[in-house]
Amino acid sequence: xxxxxxxxxxxxxxxxxxxxxxxxxxxxxxxxxxxxxxxxxxxxxxxxxxxxxxxxxxxxxxxxxxxxxxxxxxxxxxxxxxxxxxxxxxxxxxxxxxxxxxxxxxxxx
Amino acid sequence: xxxxxxxxxxxxxxxxxxxxxxxxxxxxxxxxxxxxxxxxxxxxxxxxxxxxxxxxxxxxxxxxxxxxxxxxxxxxxxxxxxxxxxxxxxxxxxxxxxxxxxxxxxxxxxxxx
Numbered sequence: 001x002x003x004x005x006x007x008x009x010x011x012x013x014x015x016x017x018x019x020x021x022x023x024x025x026x027x028x029x030x031x032x033x034x035x036x037x038x039x040x041x042x043x044x045x046x047x048x049x050x051x052x053x054x055x056x057x058x059x060x061x062x063x064x065x066x067x068x069x070x071x072x073x074x075x076x077x078x079x080x081x082x083x084x085x086x087x088x089x090x091x092x093x094x095x096x097x098x099x100x101x102x103x104x105x106x107x108x109x
Numbered sequence: 110x111x112x113x114x115x116x117x118x119x120x121x122x123x124x125x126x127x128x129x130x131x132x133x134x135x136x137x138x139x140x141x142x143x144x145x146x147x148x149x150x151x152x153x154x155x156x157x158x159x160x161x162x163x164x165x166x167x168x169x170x171x172x173x174x175x176x177x178x179x180x181x182x183x184x185x186x187x188x189x190x191x192x193x194x195x196x197x198x199x200x201x202x203x204x205x206x207x208x209x210x211x212x213x214x215x216x217x218x219x220x221x222x
Binding site for chain 2: 001036038040045046047048051057089091096097098099100101102103
């Protein structure tokens with residue numbers, strides 16, 4: 001089973017840009033892993049932001065974008081808003097199962 | 110709009126069996142695979158498994174021997190059982206579509222004697 005590692009915490013200024021990454025312990029993350037990204041605020045279930053590496057859900061603000069970057073899945077937040085302060089998790093499909101990343105706490109400050 | 114409503118006990122004794130049911134509204138159960146996810150207090154998310162409309166199952170390898178899932182399309186619900194629970198199984202349990210676009214609000218299940 002692969003372990004998906006994310007930055008424990010990141011800080012971004014309001015209006016700034018931050019990139020979160022998701023690395024696999026077994027090698028490069030590819031589109032075949034179909035990475036997804038989720039936002040979770042305290043006391044709430046996760047909310048899907050990105051699926052299939054780059055695709056936004058209908059409710060996902062355009063300031064969130066997904067990509068592959070240097071062998072990792074990446075989520076970029078451009079033009080951070082105070083309401084973007086939350087935990088973010090990646091999810092990949094790996095060998096007929098799903099694996100969540102360790103999570104990144106994003107602070108907008 | 111797909112809605113997922115969980116039901117099940119919030120407190121279990123060690124060695125017992127956790128049983129949760131997720132009722133689905135706003136969607137045909139034949140349209141999705143259905144997943145279970147949990148989150149221990151203050152920790153990250155863990156995928157437990159999924160079940161297809163026809164009953165095909167996918168499991169988290171680390172929990173495979175303890176997890177059972179079932180589906181009742183006629184009653185629009187699917188269920189999770191987790192056997193031999195310990196304090197380490199204390200978590201908020203979520204049901205979700207396996208596209209992970211719709212989630213339940215979650216149920217805190219505490220394992221304590």
